[in-house]
Amino acid sequence: MTVPPTGSVLLGAVRPYGEGEPVDVLVVDGVITEIGTGLTAPRGAERIDGNGGVLLPGFVDLHTHLREPGREDTETIRSGSTAAALGGYTAVFAMANTRPVADNSTVTDNVWRSGREVGLVDVYPVGAVTVGLGGKQLAEMGMMAGGAAGVRMFSDDGKCVDDPLLMRRALEYATGLGVLIAQHAEEPRLTVGAVANEGPWASRLGLAGWPRAAEESIVIRDALLARDAGARVHICHASTEGTVELLRWAKEQGIAITAEVTPHHLLLDDSLLQTYDPINKVNPPLREVRDNEALRRALADGIIDCVATDHAPHAAQEKCCEFAQAKPGMLGLQTALPIVVETLVKPGLLDWRGVARVMSERPAEIVELTDQGRPIEVGEPANLTVVDPDASWVVRGAELASLSDNTPFEAMTMPATVTTTVLRGIVTAHDGQVTR
Numbered sequence: 406m407t408v409p410p411t412g413s414v415l416l417g418a419v420r421p422y423g424e425g426e427p428v429d430v431l432v433v434d435g436v437i438t439e440i441g442t443g444l445t446a447p448r449g450a451e452r453i454d455g456n457g458g459v460l461l462p463g464f465v466d467l468h469t470h471l472r473e474p475g476r477e478d479t480e481t482i483r484s485g486s487t488a489a490a491l492g493g494y495t496a497v498f499a500m501a502n503t504r505p506v507a508d509n510s511t512v513t514d515n516v517w518r519s520g521r522e523v524g525l526v527d528v529y530p531v532g533a534v535t536v537g538l539g540g541k542q543l544a545e546m547g548m549m550a551g552g553a554a555g556v557r558m559f560s561d562d563g564k565c566v567d568d569p570l571l572m573r574r575a576l577e578y579a580t581g582l583g584v585l586i587a588q589h590a591e592e593p594r595l596t597v598g599a600v601a602n603e604g605p606w607a608s609r610l611g612l613a614g615w616p617r618a619a620e621e622s623i624v625i626r627d628a629l630l631a632r633d634a635g636a637r638v639h640i641c642h643a644s645t646e647g648t649v650e651l652l653r654w655a656k657e658q659g660i661a662i663t664a665e666v667t668p669h670h671l672l673l674d675d676s677l678l679q680t681y682d683p684i685n686k687v688n689p690p691l692r693e694v695r696d697n698e699a700l701r702r703a704l705a706d707g708i709i710d711c712v713a714t715d716h717a718p719h720a721a722q723e724k725c726c727e728f729a730q731a732k733p734g735m736l737g738l739q740t741a742l743p744i745v746v747e748t749l750v751k752p753g754l755l756d757w758r759g760v761a762r763v764m765s766e767r768p769a770e771i772v773e774l775t776d777q778g779r780p781i782e783v784g785e786p787a788n789l790t791v792v793d794p795d796a797s798w799v800v801r802g803a804e805l806a807s808l809s810d811n812t813p814f815e816a817m818t819m820p821a822t823v824t825t826t827v828l829r830g831i832v833t834a835h836d837g838q839v840t841r
């Protein structure tokens with residue numbers, strides 16, 4: 406194991422959790438050593454002016470697609486890490502649906518090492534649950550967990566582990582290894598050919614519908630399997646009001662279930678499909694306004710644990726085509742924080758402490774990272790993000806760091822921006838530029 410590099414920096418005039426008067430935060434060798442006013446930077450330390458911005462723990466994304474290996478034309482570990490650092494992230498979990506699939510330790514260890522070499526964000530590879538995402542045979546989870554990457558989360562994301570017996574075995578095996586299974590909840594028999602939320606818009610537009618039950622039946626099935634196995638299970642990209650109610654029930658029973666919601670499912674609804682622009686095509690599909698509202702409330706009250714981007718880059722030719730043929734997925738890393746501000750902070754559902762909870766603390770806890778999502782206190786690791794809460798900017802896909810530009814937020818005005826990201830005391834991004 407290589408020792409990760411650390412740095413020293415003085416963050417001047419920042420407001421931890423957006424509270425109180427601005428203070429200076431001194432970081433030496435990757436650790437916060439002093440918080441106060443009028444601090445001076447020791448020799449060799451960088452000095453960053455925080456301009457009174459909000460200081461938060463660095464964001465942790467449990468759901469990112471980096472497309473390396475296999476589709477480096479659409480995203481690489483470097484380009485995805487760049488987007489992550491600019492978006493305020495200090496750790497991202499890279500999904501296993503690459504080519505080849507990350508179903509063995511050769512792939513997961515390579516992703517881990519490449520992430521370390523780039524050094525902009527901690528890239529944690531997610532291992533596949535089944536060989537080749539085929540849903541038939543369990544992958545060697547133990548080998549991946551025991552490798553250099555120390556894989557701690559497994560998912561067939563993009564596909565559902567739909568066989569209930571196999572899912573039960575995966576949960577049992579994962580419990581023994583102390584790792585987490587994250588489920589893409591989609592009963593495939595109910596979504597054959599489905600491209601849009603089953604509802605009035607899909608009917609009107611002649612698009613094949615994706616029923617809510619396809620998601621909800623797997624959510625409740627997996628909650629029950631986790632209960633019986635004494636296992637933990639994590640639900641990827643929760644998208645319906647019904648899923649929220651099932652999560653509430655399962656948590657009330659004491660079942661160890663956690664869930665994430667994407668920024669796009671918080672903000673966008675299926676009325677956008679009337680243009681037939683596949684930029685809005687995603688799995689699970691954009692739902693209805695009542696779902697947006699239920700998901701926002703669930704995130705605010707903790708029924709949904711965290712925000713995860715499901716950053717899913719696709720090439721122009723995979724998006725600029727007939728709706729049914731287009732690939733599902735949208736960019737997310739650089740727009741996540743502003744959308745959380747728009748949908749939760751501005752309406753008063755979350756304060757900045759709450760943003761720290763859903764973007765950093767809870768995701769870090771779910772995957773048991775000990776150096777992320779930590780309190781902003783002396784002696785804690787300096788994985789930090791500075792936000793300008795008053796900034797306003799217009800999204801331009803072509804200007805985002807991703808190699809792809811499939812953002813559904815094109816031309817939208819965003820509130821708030823990340824001004825600085827710090828990984829173990831090293832400034833990784835500042836004023837819209839990465840440092841390495």
Ligand SMILES: NC(=O)N[C@@H](CC(=O)O)C(=O)O
Pocket residue numbers: 470502562563564589686687688689715717718732733734735
């Ligand atoms: N969300 C998507 O629509 N697409 C994801 C896969 C997934 O998250 O299910 C992708 O890999 O492109």
Ligand SMILES: [Zn+2]
Pocket residue numbers: 562563564589641642688689
């Ligand atoms: Zn998925």
Ligand SMILES: [Zn+2]
Pocket residue numbers: 468470500562563715717
């Ligand atoms: Zn995904």
